[in-house]
Amino acid sequence: MTSAEIITIGTEILLGEIVDTNTRYIARTLRSMGVDLYRTITIGDNVDRIASAISHSLERADFVITTGGLGPTIDDPTREAVAKAVGLQTEFREDLWEQVVETISRYGRTPSENQKRQAYVPQGAIGVRNPVGTAPCFIVEKQISGKTHAIISLPGVPNEMEHVLHESVIPYLQKTFCLDEIIKVRVIHCSGLGEGMIDEKIADLETLSNPTVGLAAHTGVVDVRITAKAKTEAEADALIAQVEA
Amino acid sequence: MTSAEIITIGTEILLGEIVDTNTRYIARTLRSMGVDLYRTITIGDNVDRIASAISHSLERADFVITTGGLGPTIDDPTREAVAKAVGLQTEFREDLWEQVVETISRYGRTPSENQKRQAYVPQGAIGVRNPVGTAPCFIVEKQISGKTHAIISLPGVPNEMEHVLHESVIPYLQKTFCLDEIIKVRVIHCSGLGEGMIDEKIADLETLSNPTVGLAAHTGVVDVRITAKAKTEAEADALIAQVEA
Structure with missing residues (x-):
């Protein structure tokens, strides 16, 4: 099973100024790919x-x-942090710089000198086109115990992130990690019974491994969540139906 | 300066089913306390x-x-994970069990046997009353290099978390970590100039340590964020005013 972690970068999020919606979007995308x-x-x-967090992840x-x-x-x-996490320097990439110049010229501007920073990426990184913003994205691969691991760096602006995720990252992940499973979730909302009472009734189901069954309490409602992994949507539905019965 | 990390626990968040609003709420609270x-x-x-994450944090x-x-x-x-993170067992606490029984009886119910799990906390933990829900909260202290560190475990249901945070956790933090600083943030929204151009104009400000000055790009708008730490709101305002001028 392929596994992932998401790292959101930005002091403004830690200060509680903006809400990070990217994590949830990526989480749902990865789930639908069976990650x-x-x-x-x-x-x-x-x-x-950031470098320390990336390297542990x-x-x-x-x-x-x-x-x-x-x-x-x-x-x-991010560019420096990713490079540091894998023990590399950053390097100026003419191809990425051309993308930056091209995008900015579409806005009728000429790039400022500091914008050149956006064309520096970790040495040997795979450059990823971002046609909807100025920040080029990139992927750094690292072999760990003979297996390819990857760091994929996307912009924070949601519409840019989503575009690049669908355009370039999903195809890359499917190919590199041979993804051919999906995860499907069904949630049953229960009211009128406390979490403890529901738990007693379905304790045996909560020990299953596929599908898994979990409980989450909200004000006045308890959700029973059935999560199945399978090769196809039909297979996942069948697994869920067994538990629901 | 006192520092903190927040750990949100729940598979349903990683599956992208619910949005975690607790982190932002706690982040803003900590910021206002100078953490x-x-x-x-x-x-x-x-x-x-979870135990591994807590112990690293x-x-x-x-x-x-x-x-x-x-x-x-x-x-x-969470109870088992916190205990594991600090190398303790959990223990049944009569006082916490009485709280659970009392809360549930207010709903006209008798607690189910599995509800006893909620009265198990790490050995020696400080029990924290949760008058708005059934889950008792707790604080575990650990001495690291002669200094008190703490793990504070709160419910996931937002209104319960917020109540316990204000009622018990803030007073505990102020006392234990002698908190007497505040952090104040001013955000100036700029449109019509790209992030790169603004950066060139204020690059010298971005190297300050108090207040700090940062930029964040959104679609069509760039935010300039001035963050000041001080003992009083007036002092923080004065620091921010210097930069704005």
Whole structure:
């Protein structure tokens, strides 16, 4: 089973100023591809802390997706942090610079000198086109115990992130990690019974491994969540139907 | 400076089913108390993974706040995970059990046997009253290099979390970590100039340490964020005014 972690980069999120919607979007996308997501992290604009988080995530998961921190300013730390996490320098990439110039010229502007920062990526990174914004994206691969692991760095601006995710990242992941499973979830909302009472009734189901059955309490409602992994949607539906019966 | 990390517990968040609003609420609360928040983590319902995350967070930060995973069911892993993170067992606490019984009887119910799980907390934990829900909360202190570090475990249901945070956790933090600073943030929204151009104009400001100045690009708008730490709101305002001028 392929596993992933998501790292959201930006002090503004830790300050509670903006709500990170990217993590949820990527989480749902990964789930529909059958990828296990074990952990998501949000971290401020600090190269060392981000590098350390990425390097630990990469030890645990097959791939790591980062969002944010790809802008042109000195407080945009992702390029340096990814390089540091895998022990590489960054390098100026003419092809990525051409993309930046092209995108900015579409807005009728000429790029400022500091915008060149956006064309620096970790040495040997796979450049990923971002046709809807100025920040080029990139993928860094690292072999760990003979297996390919990857760090995929996407912009923080949601429409840019989503575009690049669908256009380039999903095909890359399907190919690199041979993804051919899906995860399907059914949620049954229960009211009138407490979480404890429902748990007593379905305790045996909660020990299953596929599908898994879990409970989540909200105000006045308890959700029973049935999660199935399978090769096809029909197979997943069949697994869920067995438990529902 | 006191530092914190937040760990949100719940597979349903990693599956993208519910949006975690607790992290942002706690982040803003900590910011107003002058606490540095370096990292937030979301992790699924797995005791070992949560225990490992807590133990790493506790090495980096003065205290860790967890939310979620305190319900009565076998997939509510926080009590065991916190105990494991600090190398303790859980113990049944009569006083916490009485709270559970009392809360449930207010709903006109008698607690089910599995609800007893909610009265097990790590050995020696400080029990924290939750008058708005059935899940007792708790604080575990650990001395690291002669300094008190703490793990504070709160419910995932937002109104319960917020109540306990204000009622018990803030007073505990102020006393234990002698908190007497505040953090104030001013955000200036700029449109018509790209992030790169603004960055060139204010690059010198972005190297300040107090207040700090950061940029964040959204679609069509760039935010300039000025963040000041001070003992009083007036002092913080004065620091921000210097930069704005």
